[in-house]
Amino acid sequence: MAGPPPQAGILEGANPVAYNASSPITLFIIQASIVIIFCQLLHYPLRLLNQPRVIAEVIGGVILGPSVMMRIPGFKASIFPPDSIPVFSNVANLGLIIFLFLVDIRLFTANWRVALSVGLAGMVIPFGLGVAIAWGLYHQFRTDAGIVEINFGVYALFIGTALAITAFPVLCRILTELKLLRSNVGVTVLAAGIGNDVTGWILLALCVALVNNNSGLAALWALLTAVAWTLFLVFAVRPVFMWTLRRTGSIQNGPTQGMVALTMLLTLISSWFTGIIGIHPIFGAFLVGLICPHDGGFAIKLTEKIEDLITVIFLPLYFALSGLSTDLGLLNDGITWGYVIAVIVIAFSGKIIGGTLAAKACGLLWRESTTIGVLMSCKGLVELIVLNIGLQAKILSARTFTMFVVMALVTTVSTTPLTKLLYPPWYQQKVERWRRGEIDWDGNPTGSSADSTNESVEKLNATQIRRLLVYLRLDSLPSLFTFITLLGAETSHAAQEAAAASATEDTVHIRKRPLEVHGLRIIELTERTSSVMQVTEGEEYYSAHDPVVNAFRTFSQLHDVAAAGRVAVVPVDSYPETLMSQAADVSSDFALIPWSEYGSVTEDQSVPYAINASERFKSGTHLDFIQKTLARATQTCNTGIFINNGFGGVVKTHELRRTRSAMSVRSAALESAVLPVTDKSHHVFFPFFGGVDDRVALRFVLQLAKNPVVTLTITHFNFSGAVDEIDTAPLAGASSVLSKIVPGTTTSSLDPTKSWAAEAEVSAHDLVLLHTLQSSLPQELVGRVTFKEVSVSSASVLKKTVDVATGAVGKNPKNAGDIVVVGRRHTRLGDDKDEVSGGDFKKTVGVVADQFIAKGVKASLLVIQAGGRGLES
Template sequence: MASSTGGVISGHNPFVYNSGSPITLFLFQACLILATCNLIHIPFSKLRQPKVISEVIAGVVLGPTVLGQIPNFTDTVFPSSSIPGLNLTANLGIILFMFFLGLEVDTGFIKRHLKKALAIGLVTLAIPFGCGCLLAIPLFHEYSNKDPNARQIKFTVFMVFIAVSLAVTAFPVLCRILNELRLIKDRAGIIVLAAGIVNDIVGWILLALSVILSSASSNPINTVYILLCTMGWFLLYSYPLKYVLRWILIRTHELDRTQPSPMATMFILFIMFISAYFTDIIGVHPIFGAFIAGLIVPRENNYVIKLAERMEDIPNIVLIPLYFAVAGLNVDLTLLNEGRDWGYVFASIGIAISSKILSGSVAAHLTGLFWRESAAVGVLMSCKGIVEIVVLTVGLNAEIIDQKIFGMFILMALVSTFVTTPLTLIIYPESYRMDLQTYLNKEEQGVEQSAPENILKDNESQSYPKNNMSSFQDVKNFHITQVINITNTVETVSSSLEFLNHMTYGKWKVHSEPITLPAKVASRSSSLSASTVKPNHNKIKKLARIWSRKDEDETVLSVIEESPYGFELEIPLKAIHLRLLTERTADLLQSSSISNDDPHYTANSDSLLQIFNIFSRLSQTEFSSEVVFSTMREKATNIVSLDMKASDLVLLPLKGASFEFNGSPIATHEPYSNFEHIHSHILGLNELSSNFFAVISSSLKSSFAMLISNTGDRLNVDRFKKKKFHLLLPYSNLSSSDFLALHIYLLICYRDVKDCGSAQGMIFINKNNLTFVDKFYELLSDQDWFDESVVNVVPIENPNKVQSEYYTKAFIDVVLEFGLNRKDLMDLEESTFIIAERYFSGDVPFENETKELILQGANRKFDVLVSHYFRQC
């Protein structure tokens, strides 16, 4: 005992389980399990697989199947005497998980899609349930009641359990897959959500029934009592307690809080534990009581989301992974040592997947979906995941199934979950979904079209108008049809709004009615033509006099207007909040909310998008918004899959260099030594994957602008200093991307002049570009807002001629050394340098001039805008 008290220093072996201090071995077991789960999840996350697969496989690896084959490993690390403590913690986690699962059940969402939810949910439950009943017959005769010393199970109990195992759908994993594939607002995704909730609820009821039958098998009359008690408890919670809880939360103003108070959280947890305790003592299972408690929490003002955010981190990070890893520890695949065993494994996998796909596809098609949509619904409903593991663990603990059948069905659950994402991508690819959405939009507008199943072929033959950018005239006529602002982090909101304020412009209003002027004014055309006032060439080109007299003293003049130039037209704004998708229940609750199929919901529910909504109202700009949940690895994929046109501009604001780089908020940071240094810093600071820019450059279907803010963390800002924009054109010949950068620069100048300001900034061109100045001023000669004092064009000596003994200077180096005066250099932090990325391809798709500008921006603390023009083929 003394050595035990003194620990390892006194010679105590920490791997010898001590019932007086069970925490010692438990802490090691928990660390080992969590480390193994996360290591295994690294490759599986790249395959877009849910974490539950990694957690179960971690348990299998640590269990008797793999590491358990090492002599004394299981007796040392997981001795049988320590398992009850591990199970206790794991079961606490699964009770909380079932409570969170109850929070996810949105009855309002079901009511909104009741007909399709019931049809698909019940069909995809009934047919696999029937197939499970048939499979249970040979399984029971082959494997059940073979040990005379073990508990004897009735066939009816076994049959119901096997049928439930094949029929359930994992709603939490389903929500995550729908989010990752961006199907959460798709027509098929909405139906899957509603049907999944129905399937889940009925599945849990059937599982509770099988547990009740198992618990009361010795005395059938007990079954009736347990059913009545369970039903009575459910009704008690669903009606009086639900409304009492809601009344208390309203009276205490809990629903209006930004987060639940500790007292309210404790009270709800108390309700959950009491419910779990009651269902456990009557012979059902504590998880059903926790599930019932989750159903009664009010959903007003997103209260369930706030509650989940407050409660879920420790259970999700520690307790729930322990539960699924312990389930994996109970799997012994070495027991499957006969050919018939693996025959039943493959049979269960085939029946579980095929019965769901067939039933879901037929039911979805009968409710009005096309065949490929219907097949996607069937595939998604076949996902087992978390729920299946819970069901199997409950059955194993209740001794309804033995370890051999448990291992078979764990394999079935893992395979069915693993294939859900790739099968969905094959059956229901992004290209088909986009074409289908186009078809549905036209159908709503009453446009006649060909058969819907041929939309892919039809759309391939369509020709879309091209918005070219290959000459100076295109710069003036080009129109950015929409700015799609991708907000990845909250810190970039200010830089986004500042840039958009300089770039976007309110509505250009066209006269829809004739202008009425006095007759004496209309007749004096010579006076008008001789006026010294400069005419507005871009607005009114012709006045056609209509000699129809309304009365004696007035004449009606019709105004015939020509199309305005591109930078004079309104540019709508679409704000995308790219939220990081985690394992948190709060993310799933938000993404699967009842209003998710309302296109106008996100701007009113997401506080970040509400900021952009207010900005658009103040600037009188057309506005739309969307929330996209994405894992860090899938951010680029989700951006390129957004609905966009070639003439749109995707604006991606990023955090750049920060004073926090060396840990000091007031000292100047050490300079970045090279581009790779700042590039890796930008990826890490903005939570982007290493291949982010490679995916964007290879797959984006629109023009692209990346705004790197290197001045967002300044402690002191002079609000009276005017923002300056400088355009860099470092090459002697201009590309389409250079023309796009010039167009963006003119947008900023035009907006600034129209706001009664004066544009401040310069265009730095390569001195070898001999024709630029003449063509540039000729381009804008007919613009009433522009004169030569607005924009200063500065030729820069070819950087290849400005070199030292050791290196050739980059274009930005020469600009900073020779092109800017002392005042401009002092105001660098108020400046944004715009440059075109002409090729934009490869793993790091930036040319040397762009890299040098990004590096100098980080070191000299000015913002950088990198633009690339998308050329249609």
């Protein structure tokens, strides 16, 4: 009599990889773990080549299959025994059903004209070429094992569909990563991809129905039943589903747990129904995805809740299952390889020719049209799903299945490099400027004399900030709002004058808005489907509904500042390029970039966490972001890096705290109301050393001082000592200029390691500017702006600067916060040996700003770098 199976597992000698029908989970965990590890390891290097994740998943499956790993004796029998494949397949197909629901939930109905014209027209040529090559495939490989006897019409329909279809999900990812979604190419491809996707699935459903039903009449009934089910979902289920969503608040606040369960139940029921009528279950999931609403971001929020489990676990299993059916060893003769090459050529040429001609008919340039054709040739995971359906329906043999898998890999891998080659950024910028009429096709400017006059006026007004770009971060909004208020003083004053005039006159006054603020909110584009959906559904929607951007707009309107805001969804490494591109697009005079309160580039909208100063200023990713932004800003506009320290009267630490009694723990936990700041004043301290950054900063602080609540101290640090023995003969002219401007100033203040003539010229320029601005100071600023001069040796200039600043700021703990403004680059101070904080931070903000942070000066810090027209100051 046989005893019960061992209950202690491996402790009683049980084989952990032996398949047990009563407990298949043990072997399944091993199989899933191997697949996931393989896919992740392959994805890392392929990601560096801008390849989509599906490539790693398919290659991982091929490696685990009969092409490589299953050639190892005992591997298949131990890890993937035939008895375990049904369980593995069921889990993989469940993931596929939910994935197809996620694929089609992201489809949106904008641009249907382009979708129908380019999408459908782009399918005609590849479909026709597919039917042509199907004749050879049908007669050459019809005797392969594992296929059913079908007529040529059905076989040609399937091959034509397989070659005509485009992988919409992979296409979205490629367009997003190449920053093409907002371009003419991106808009056209996205719309065409939708039409292509829907048409392809309809043709595939027709093909599967014809194969699974013995007669044409039965196939017709299956298709009619599918149409009836579609109408039932659209006109009966969707209204009830929408009512339930609104009833539970799932559209406004995101799907509740009950609505997630209801949506998944609808997906499974629809899949079950399309499966039992002779059409593959994935078509049922496809239909439910189409009826899900996009209102209020419901589709995105639902995707966020379920996508990780699908893309990390279930989907790799499905593509690994495809790989287990892919045997490269079957491609073992010249005829087979000839057909492989022919299939690849047809896949490329059919899509490129069809897509190019259809796009050209819509009015695009030839190069843009060719790029669209290349993008439409992307196959990816949708192609592999189609091929697997063909394999399961026994339309394809293992040999022809492997041939088409190779084609799908080649076309998908080639899409991104070919797109970069055909449509590089420089060409995109040229076309954009050409369409705006700024240049002719050869790149020559087309501006008129009026344009030249406008440019001259802009140069004259370059010293004043009229267009400000603000990088909107949730953690920096209070300090940014305070800053905008200070710069908008002229606007508020003009508004008051206009209001007073309108009270006494009947004429209509057009209010002048001297300050125009453009806010840019950047959201990280991740690998998740929901992140891509944020872009494909239109950044305009999120720009109109984003709470941070709306708070910025409302604040600006209440303070009479002209404002515009938008949201950009881009990868982290594209943040600097996005910021400076926006600055160039709006012709910004100044870009204000706040330093993260938590040392991170991306934003975490959860409850803020505690972080010490060293972590805030030593985050490698944030330092890299600031450095790359400043490097790009040199050619764009003046830029300020703002490091907040209680600016606006918020986030201040108070040494004294009041004790109070409480009747309960709950009342003790209540936060006391904070009284508003009664003293709205700010004191600004600016150390002037010279150089282009300091000249831009000097004009900036004088513009800040026009606000009545601002007082300003400008301290000129005059270097002296340590170079008396240097021959000063070449500096006679410069010395006379300097001595006339500031009595007692000599050329001994110059750095002996630099070029004498160049440094004398820069110093003279600096001092002439300083003297001119001081002598022409408006009367209303005389009482609030103080000019000082401090003579100091070059060895102790940084220490003296911090000491003077400490005595000037942070003395009034009840005001709205003080600020120190410094230039970023000071070549004469670059050899200072007083290393106080990290070298990366010093390299990022400059030696002077680094010293202020290291010494803990009680004020916020604004580091200014000249760029664009500011370099001419």
